[in-house]
Amino acid sequence: MESIPKVPDTCGQVCFTPPMPPLAPDGVGALGILAGLRRNAYSAFPPRCREQPVLVLPMLGRDVVIAAGPQAMRDVLATRPGLYRRIAAGDRIFGALIGRGVAASEGEAWRRQRRILAPAFTPRTVTLLAPHMAACTEAALGPLEASRGEPLDLLGVMQDLSLAVACTSMFSLETKAFGPQLRDMLHFYADGIGRPRASDFILPGWLPTLTTFRRSRFRRRWRALILAIIARRRASHSAGAPRDLFDLLSDAYGDxxxxLLADEVSTMIFAGHETTGLTLFWACYLLANAPDWRRAVRREARQVDLSPVGAGSAAGALPHTRAVVEEALRLYPPAYMTARQAVADHELCGVPVRRGAIVLMPFTLLHTDPRLWVSPERFDPGRFLGPEKPDRYSFLPFGAGPRVCMGAQLATSEAVLVLARLLRDNDLVLDEDGPVLPVGAFATRPNRSPAFRLLPCA
Ligand code: HEM
Structure with a gap:
């Protein structure tokens, strides 16, 4: 296997340049891009999408618009959201998991759901849930630290840990009873029938395909599981202050x-676990290639209390760790793209866009645009530490505007706490040299799970 290139950065340190798949050939059209999305969003878009802020490609009587620049994304997501709606493909792809949950709804129903849920996603929620995050992290790292030096599948560890955090934060229940079934179902969906197909984008929402039937069958099994977990959680309810996200959500919805409450619960588990687990995996991959940043994270992790008691205040006091997480989200945004559909004829950055056009916004291209980032190919968390922060619309791992991610603070705090705790008492190295490439299909996953090792450190 090829070894990974390392280039000196401007401050004289050795800076890791993670390998990336090549972009698509410039001649590829709308259908080629949509077909490419099923394989890998990182190599679905051609370079000309980056050169032109808004590129309109005709496809079977409808337009596909690629809006890869910051101004176009700001206009679609934040400045003029009324001109766009969610795409029908979103319902086809995610509907089996999230039903009518807030991420799937539109118009007045969405506004109402967002208003009801908002009180459950304030900064105090991070304080409420940080002890759950810290306790799950301790439980997951204990056995790994007992077998330091052994090869480690960190992708599996981080996915299991983020699912444990999502379930414990949601339900305060031990995940032993239902965690494996939840995990298997989520993986089954993400690895197969959940992957976007060109037909998801081309066909109207009401026209079923074979995949639609398979997704409906999955939905029945998934809902039965979620309702069973909710029934169990209700049975263990004790009156008093809210202790988890379920208390906050059921207080918000009442009866x-x-x-709908079950759909919101599904939304939060689905939206939160895969994305955060992948962020952690990629941050570990980057750190394993960057000894200076491992030391920086360790130094600050040793100055705070990462136990369940102290985690709530520690999450805000780890700037280097946070910068590593942000840099991982820049290079490997778990939600690698979002999309909308135009509801009226209009102009976007001076380019005419017709009603019905599908607008694709690939964050992968935005986050690595050399006009927006210095040496975008390099792993350099320092870019998030200086007094000049990256422009708001150059960095959109959590989207923007009225539909911005509700769990951004929770996800970032979880990733920061887990990484700090991992690096505080351990060194982390890769057991091999070969490249690991991002595959954007359901979320941004690695093309393989490399072996890591935890080593003791002074
Ligand atoms: C690293 C982790 C995460 C990433 C990268 C991420 C990314 C995103 C993005 C890009 C969107 C906007 C999609 C769009 O505009 O089309 C979104 C929406 C959303 N996210 Fe997250 N998310 C993460 C974690 C979470 C967590 C932990 C939760 C909840 C516990 C959550 C709940 C939601 C919800 C409810 C929405 C839909 C908001 C709406 O439509 O009004 N996310 N997320």
Whole structure:
């Protein structure tokens, strides 16, 4: 296997340049891009999408618009959201998991759901859930630290840990009873019938395909599992202050709509676990190639209390660790792209866009645009530490505007706490030299799970 290139950065340190897949050939059209999305979003878009802020490609009587620049993304997501709606493909791809949850709804129903849920996603929620995050991290790292030096599948560890955090934060329940089934179902979906297909983008929402039937069958099994977990959680309820996200959500909904509550619970588990687990995996991969940053994280991790008691305040006092997480989200945004559909004819950055056009916004291209980032190919968390922060619309791992991610603070705090705790008492190295490439299909996953090792450190 090829070894990974390392180039000196401007401050004289050795800076890791992670390998990336090549972009698509410039001649590829709309259908080629949509077909490429099923394989890998990182290599689905051609370079000309970056050169032109808004590129309109005709496809079977409808337009596909690639909006890869910051101004176009700001206009679609934040400045003029009324001109766009969610795409039907979103319902096809994610509907089996999230039903009518807030991420799937539109118009007045969405505004109402977002308003109801907002109180459950304030900074105090990070304080409420940080002890759960710290306790799950301790439980996961204990056995790994007992077998330091052994080859380690850190992708699996981080996925399991983030699912344990999502379930414990949501339900305060031990995940032993239902965690494996949840994990298997989520993996089954993400690895197969959940992957976007060109037909998801081309066909109208009401026209079923074979995949639609398979997704509906999955939905029945998934809902039965979520309802069983909720019933168990209700049975263990004790009155008093809210202790988890479920208390906050069910306080918000009361008994108005139990079905919708189940969809919101599914949304939060689905939206939160895969994305955060992958962020952690990629941050570990980058750190394993960057000894200076491992030391920087360790130094600050040793100055705070990462136990369940102290985690709530520690999360905000780890700037280097946070910068590593942000740099991982820049290079490997778990939600690698978002999309909308135009509801009226209009102009976007001076380019005419027709009603019905599908607008694709690849964050992968935005985050690595050389016009927006110095040496974008390099792993350099320092870019998030200086007094000049990256422009708001150059860095959109959590989206922007009224539909911005509700769990951004939770996810970032979780990733920061886990990484700090991991590096505090351990060194982390890769057991091999070969490249690991991002594959953007359901979320940004690695093309393989490399072996890591935890080593003791002074
Ligand atoms: C690293 C982790 C995460 C990433 C990268 C991420 C990314 C995103 C992005 C890009 C969007 C906007 C999609 C769009 O505009 O089309 C979004 C929406 C959303 N996220 Fe996250 N997310 C993460 C974690 C979480 C967590 C932990 C939760 C909840 C516990 C969550 C809940 C949501 C919800 C409910 C929405 C839909 C908001 C709406 O439509 O109004 N996310 N997320």
């Amino acid at each position: 108005r709509d139990e079905d």
